[in-house]
Amino acid sequence: MPTELEELVEFLHHGNTQIRQVAAEHLVGYSQADLALFKRNQLEPVKDLKLLIKDYAPIAKNALTMLINISDDAEVLKDISQDDAFLETLLSRITNKKESNANEIAMLLANMAKHDSMQRVLELKRDVPKELSSSKWAMDQLLDCFVKxxxxxxxxxxxxxxxxxxxxxxxxxxxxxEYLTSPQEHDSSIIPLTKLQVFTSHSSHIRRLGVASAIKNATFNTQSHPTLLSNLSPDPSLPPPSIGANLLPYLLLPLMGPEEYADEDTEGMLDELQLLEPDKERESDAEIIKTHLETLLLLSTTKEGRDVMRQVKVYPIVRECHLHTEDEGVREACDRVVQVVMRKEEGEEDEAPSGGGAVENDSGKMVALRQEDEDEDFQLVDV
Structure with missing residues (x-):
């Protein structure tokens, strides 16, 4: 015999709007505590919730909230992520400028992206939402949602x-x-990552954290590094690439505070990083700082990348970041960047950075550089 809760779940597909609304309101809390309730009868409640996102806005909001809550279950995630019709419904609604539940849809899409099947979005074409975008590609439309x-x-x-x-x-x-780091011919050869990187200093913590992780994951594509570091060639005699991302300023600015640098430190430093406001604040979230430092590590996996970082004086910036943090994880990440960027290249003398290396002295400054031949502990993973 069905319990009262099981009977309540049945009302999600009731013909009366008020009954559906009452059922949805009362079930939101149970979506966090009673997953089995939503998996009964071969995921029948999940099927109802997918339909309810087309219902009146208050009902749709509750339905989306419940789907967000239960989508951490592998079976539910697979069901909603592989449903092409459901995906199109989400895309059509989030790209509609009058959609009142667009943020909830964005949260659900973020959860769904954890499933391998969502890679199909990268090659998905759909009708063009003319008020938003000129592109027929779903990814471009979502990127326009995010930017605009x-x-x-x-x-x-x-x-x-x-x-x-x-x-x-x-x-x-x-x-x-590949999508994030490749020029898009249909979009004036713009690199999608350049639309994201400008938000590394945004006021929204969610946006900064997500963008930092997106940039880090994108830089695992080592073939894209010359493009990401473009216009910063270590050889001034070489022309810069015709298309580039100029990523470094957006990684380094969040690491910087109001500190003043010596002339030898600023010589060669990127223009965007000089003459900062005296009230410039360093990124407050240690996790975001660590993510940016790990991205710098990824970009330094080639000699060309390390040469660029030496040329634009990454070391003094990391040194000051290390000096002005008490977070041990950030300090360790700073230390790793210094070890890689300032280490001896094959056939070269050791770099001797003025004012520091990777070990602290009594004042807390990094003053001694350890030389390590192997990078066994330099292993980064996608986030």
């Missing part, structure tokens, strides 16, 4: 911040990395 929709710029009810997590999760896949 910041702080309610496209939809007054949404900021689309959680789409940053969607891009980060797709960046775990080789196809996702």
């Amino acid at each position: 929709g910041a702080e309610g710029g496209y939809n007054k009810d949404a900021d689309f911040n959680y789409l940053s997590y969607f891009f980060a999760d797709l960046g775990k896949f080789p196809k996702g990395r």
